[in-house]
Amino acid sequence: MKKSYPDAAAALDGLLFDGMTICAGGFGLCGIPERLIDAVRESGVKDLIVVSNNAGIDNEGLGKLLRSRQIRKMISSYVGENKEFERQYLAGELEVEFCPQGTLAERCRAGGAGIPGFYTKTGVGTIVAEGKELKEFDGETYVLERGIRADLSIVKGWKADEAGNLVFRKTARNFNQPMATAGKVCVAEVEEIVAVGTLDPDCIHLPSIYVKRMLLGAPYEKKIEFRTTRTREAA
Amino acid sequence: MAWTRDQMAARAARELRDGYYVNLGIGIPTLVANNIPPGMEVTLQSENGMLGIGPFPYEDEIDPDLINAGKQTISELPSSSYFGSEQSFAMIRGGHIDLTVLGAMEVSEKGDIANWMIPGKMVKGMGGAMDLVAGVKKIIVVMEHVSKNGDSKFIPECTLPLTGKDVVDMIVTDLCVFQRPDHQSPFRLIELAPGVTADEVAARTTARYEA
Numbered sequence: 001m002k003k004s005y006p007d008a009a010a011a012l013d014g015l016l017f018d019g020m021t022i023c024a025g026g027f028g029l030c031g032i033p034e035r036l037i038d039a040v041r042e043s044g045v046k047d048l049i050v051v052s053n054n055a056g057i058d059n060e061g062l063g064k065l066l067r068s069r070q071i072r073k074m075i076s077s078y079v080g081e082n083k084e085f086e087r088q089y090l091a092g093e094l095e096v097e098f099c100p101q102g103t104l105a106e107r108c109r110a111g112g113a114g115i116p117g118f119y120t121k122t123g124v125g126t127i128v129a130e131g132k133e134l135k136e137f138d139g140e141t142y143v144l145e146r147g148i149r150a151d152l153s154i155v156k157g158w159k160a161d162e163a164g165n166l167v168f169r170k171t172a173r174n175f176n177q178p179m180a181t182a183g184k185v186c187v188a189e190v191e192e193i194v195a196v197g198t199l200d201p202d203c204i205h206l207p208s209i210y211v212k213r214m215l216l217g218a219p220y221e222k223k224i225e226f227r228t229t230r231t232r233e234a235a
Numbered sequence: 236m237a238w239t240r241d242q243m244a245a246r247a248a249r250e251l252r253d254g255y256y257v258n259l260g261i262g263i264p265t266l267v268a269n270n271i272p273p274g275m276e277v278t279l280q281s282e283n284g285m286l287g288i289g290p291f292p293y294e295d296e297i298d299p300d301l302i303n304a305g306k307q308t309i310s311e312l313p314s315s316s317y318f319g320s321e322q323s324f325a326m327i328r329g330g331h332i333d334l335t336v337l338g339a340m341e342v343s344e345k346g347d348i349a350n351w352m353i354p355g356k357m358v359k360g361m362g363g364a365m366d367l368v369a370g371v372k373k374i375i376v377v378m379e380h381v382s383k384n385g386d387s388k389f390i391p392e393c394t395l396p397l398t399g400k401d402v403v404d405m406i407v408t409d410l411c412v413f414q415r416p417d418h419q420s421p422f423r424l425i426e427l428a429p430g431v432t433a434d435e436v437a438a439r440t441t442a443r444y445e446a
Binding site: 078172227231 | 281282283284285290291292293294297298299300301302303305306307308309311317318319320321322323324325327328347352355358359360361362363364365366369370396397398399400401
């Protein structure tokens with residue numbers, strides 16, 4: 001079965017519907033599935049629930065879907081650096097569920113691993129735990145958090161082989177790994193597709209079983225949020 | 236004379252020990268990295284999925300795929316490793332990180348910390364802060380002693396939504412250091428910035444602590 005599609009629109013064909021839940025990989029603008037986000041925007045699908053650590057920045061990444069008002073609810077841990085998000089949220093136009101970053105990653109990992117809920121210490125005694133079941137283990141209080149299953153996962157990888165085995169690059173891996181497992185279908189965009197046998201089977205980050213469809217997204221113009229450098233001392 | 240931001244970071248850095256794995260928050264806590272004593276091996280964790288943060292890159296080494304949790308470009312070390320967010324927080328929540336240094340808007344005398352939202356005003360989110368204070372072995376807060384309005388930030392009860400309850404072990408401000416040996420004990424004033432008196436600290440602090 002061929003997993004590779006000519007472009008993002010083709011790779012998403014038949015998968016999108018109004019009101020669906022989408023898990024999106026990436027941290028800030030690092031490792032975001034930008035071709036797939038663009039294709040979701042073009043499709044016009046709306047009332048989306050989007051699970052993503054961040055919400056992009058104004059007009060980059062998921063910020064594009066916010067601007068086009070296709071997102072009804074975000075489940076995120078950190079949404080700074082995004083004025084349009086803040087405006088919609090404070091005006092009551094956008095529903096937001098703040099979820100601690102580690103809990104968010106684990107909710108996706110658990111959901112993808114067939115675990116509907118788990119107990120964690122994170123958020124106990126805060127508004128995050130309000131209305132949720134608490135339980136004591138060995139004298140400490142934990143809160144029950146639910147696993148996340150999404151209709152679709154969209155992720156960005158570095159290299160894929162034709163079978164759909166994926167390798168990420170440096171800190172662009174981030175949420176792509178757990179998000180990829182949480183969707184009923186996962187579509188991956190990558191920078192390079194290589195022949196099977198090229199990637200070392202011992203060094204695969206995401207086994208092919210999770211990747212149902214993929215596309216070559218290159219060439220990428222990767223964005224940087226905060227460019228910080230040091231200067232070479234003169235010899 | 237009160238401590239500068241750099242001196243506050245240097246004071247927090249004195250809590251580092253050889254072999255520690257450490258997560259540093261954004262702002263003053265990031266400056267702790269510049270104050271690691273020579274010869275001491277400290278591995279910095281970045282919660283977006285990296286152990287072994289290197290210095291900022293040279294201009295021609297910048298890599299958009301290599302950033303820290305503050306979304307700044309960084310570099311890697313020969314000992315670095317990368318992993319996904321689920322693995323990153325497994326090591327945080329699982330108690331494998333020795334020390335974290337965080338900023339705060341408020342800390343209560345019971346060790347509660349608030350640093351993620353001001354209702355109706357600031358809506359950025361907690362990021363990884365709730366996981367860090369829940370899972371890391373030692374929690375140090377570095378913050379200005381008083382707010383821009385001159386109000387004490389170390390207070391009897393937090394007024395803002397909490398990031399964690401009964402989690403803070405040490406507070407480094409521009410005026411002094413408070414510490415508690417365990418979560419049953421009250422905070423104790425253990426150190427003053429040069430030229431700062433205990434009376435001055437008392438006048439600017441509403442939390443109860445042992446002098």
